[in-house]
Amino acid sequence: MAVSSAPGKVYLFGEHAVVYGEPAVPCAIEVRARVGVEQRADSKLRIHAEDLSLDGFTVEYGGTADGPPDVDVQESLLTAAMGYVDGAIEQVRDVTGEDEVGFDVTIESDIPLGAGLGSSAAVAVAAIDAGTRELGTTLETAELAERAYQTEYEVQGGQASRADTFCSATGGAVRVEDADCRSLEAPDLPIVVGFDGGAGDTGKLVAGVRDLREEYEFAADTVESIGDIVRNGEEALAAADVEELGRLMNFNHGLLSALGVSSRSLDSMVWAARNAGAHGAKLTGAGGGGCIVALDPTDETETALSYTPGCEDTFRAELSETGVERLE
Ligand SMILES: Nc1ncnc2c1ncn2[C@@H]1O[C@H](COP(=O)(O)OP(=O)(O)O)[C@@H](O)[C@H]1O
Ligand SMILES: C[C@@](O)(CCOP(=O)(O)O)CC(=O)O
Ligand SMILES: [Mg+2]
Known part of the structure; x- marks a missing residue:
């Protein structure tokens, strides 16, 4: 099993506008998502997401192509969890060329969901990093960030910036304007x-x-x-x-x-x-x-x-x- 973690972030400036090519400055903060990925003997995907409901849930299914899995949890929670993890696993398969490989994925996160602290980017970054390492490939940070961005782009319906995913992959304060992503020197901010x-x-x-x-x-x-x-x-x-x-x-x-x-x-x-x-x-x-x-x-x-x-x-x-x- 490979386990990676990635941080959440706050935007000092520029969210939303960054989607239309303006610059933005997000800043990684010490709240993290940890994702464990273990290769399976079959091609199924099993996702255990502790934080998606009070009790957490586990699903096992053949991938979105097979239709939604038959489990007793709220549809919206499932769709939400599937989107990013499925997207991240697709990236892992694409990087490694192993199209048929299945995984057990475990997500644990301190980042509140959908609250603006970038839980989706942290989950995507950590899942792609752990998934590729599980198959013996370690991605450079720039490629990891780019592939996590592709995941966000698809789940968000073709509208996303590279800001969250680049920030989560590299840490620190960053500046993102379209595909131009760089780290910034930042003072200790209160x-x-x-x-x-x-x-x-x-x-x-x-x-x-x-x-x-x-x-x-x-x-x-x-x-x-x-x-x-x-x-x-x-x-x-x-x-x-x-x-x-x-x-x-x-x-x-x-x-x-x-x-x-x-x-x-x-x-x-x-x-x-x-x-x-x-x-x-x-x-x-x-x-x-x-x-x-x-x-x-x-x-x-x-x-x-x-x-x-x-x-x-x-x-x-x-x-x-x-x-x-x-x-x-
Ligand atoms: N701990 C987690 N377990 C499973 N999926 C998660 C987790 N945290 C985030 N996600 C995914 O990210 C989505 C939230 O992303 P988003 O709406 O972009 O908000 P934010 O990135 O601000 O937290 C969730 O609906 C879920 O699909
Ligand atoms: C609104 C937006 O600029 C930031 C979204 O951040 P979050 O997922 O709410 O943490 C969208 C994006 O940059 O992809
Ligand atoms: Mg997000």
Whole structure:
């Protein structure tokens, strides 16, 4: 068996706009998904996903081509779990040329699902890395990131950026603009996360922004303005100017809100953080529900968030310098 882990991330700037060729700056954080992959004697795929429901579940089936497996769990949970893992296993088969090989896949993750912390990218990166290593191939980080991106692209209905997957594969703070992916020098940032306990559907939220952008020129301008914020944000990051980073994050949240991807609980958490004295706060990831990211070196934001209705959890997130990690 091969086991790999990969980190989640927060977006300092640029989610959604990055799908249309603007730059984005995500930053890997120390919450991880671990995926174990073991080759089977037959060509079936057995997925054990601990975190998909309270009790977890295990399915065994011949692959999506055989139709959905016959098990007693909620259809949406199954489809969700199958998509990324199936896609990742397809990449493993493609890299190794072993089309008929089957696997037992076990997923354990500290990253809340669909909450904007990049659980899908971390699962895809860790699964492809463990799967290829199980068959004796170790991928370079760039290829691993690219193949994980292909997985996200397909599951998200042909609309995805390389930001999450590159960040999860390499770790640290990164800058992604189309296919140009690079690592950035980043100061130690005082990152606080607030989580509303909910989730958003990345594919649907991305489609919503795409529709707005096609319908209104000002929505397309809004997406471009997010790109301008990111370019300013890169300079603030290089200068370790946390106050300026915060101001730009606030602006970025406003524009994401205008694009319809915030929610009442995300807005409440953002305002709680700002009122507590955070340098800035914004939603992270696709939005609709899930997490916000704030910058505050003091404990004030965490304390305020812990009393904010709609906030279920809050924690300080350390930047993860390590991307994919090979555990076994
Ligand atoms: N622990 C896990 N086990 C199985 N599948 C997972 C796990 N974590 C994430 N996934 C997959 O990723 C999807 C969530 O991805 P997405 O909607 O992009 O949100 P995010 O990447 O912000 O967490 C889940 O629906 C599921 O398919
Ligand atoms: C909205 C988007 O920019 C980020 C999605 O992040 P997450 O899956 O919500 O963590 C989509 C993408 O870049 O593929
Ligand atoms: Mg995702």
